[in-house]
Amino acid sequence: MSLALEIARIVLPLIVVGGIGVFVILRMKYKSKQGTLGKKQSKSAQNVLDSLIPFGMIVGCAIAVxxxxxxxxPLLSTLTWGPGIGFLLGYVAYEIYSKMDESHSQ
Structure with a gap:
């Protein structure tokens, strides 16, 4: 019984974070094909938009540590959960920021 729990504790974060990754990538691929992927007119606003997902992963990793x-x-477990949740939250921030008007985003 303890072996099954140990295996589940090792595999569960990988499955959940892998599911998050697949969801975000497929969602962005769908939005790209539809032509509704977030675009900003100013270069600085577009740079902020493009850096939200990686920034979410970095913040998630720092919070995990x-x-x-x-x-x-365990460190390995938190290093799996942190960037995965940061990836999802970065995507949510990307969606919110891409829908904002240019006047609100500066």
Missing amino acids: LINLFTSI
């Missing part, structure tokens, strides 16, 4: 310092959660 901080969580690991203060809890007993």
Whole structure:
């Protein structure tokens, strides 16, 4: 029984984060084919838009390391969950920011 729990604890983060990755990539591919992928007119606003997803992953990784310092959660597990959740939150921020008007985004 403990072997099955250990295997589940190892594989579950990979499955969930992999599902998040596949969801975000397929969603962006669909939006690209439809022509509704977020575009901004100014170069600086487009740079901010393009950097939201990687920034979300970096922040997620940093938060995962901080969580690991203060809890007993294994580092490898937090390093799986952190960037994966950051990837999803970065995509959500990308969607929100791409729908904002140019006057609100500066």
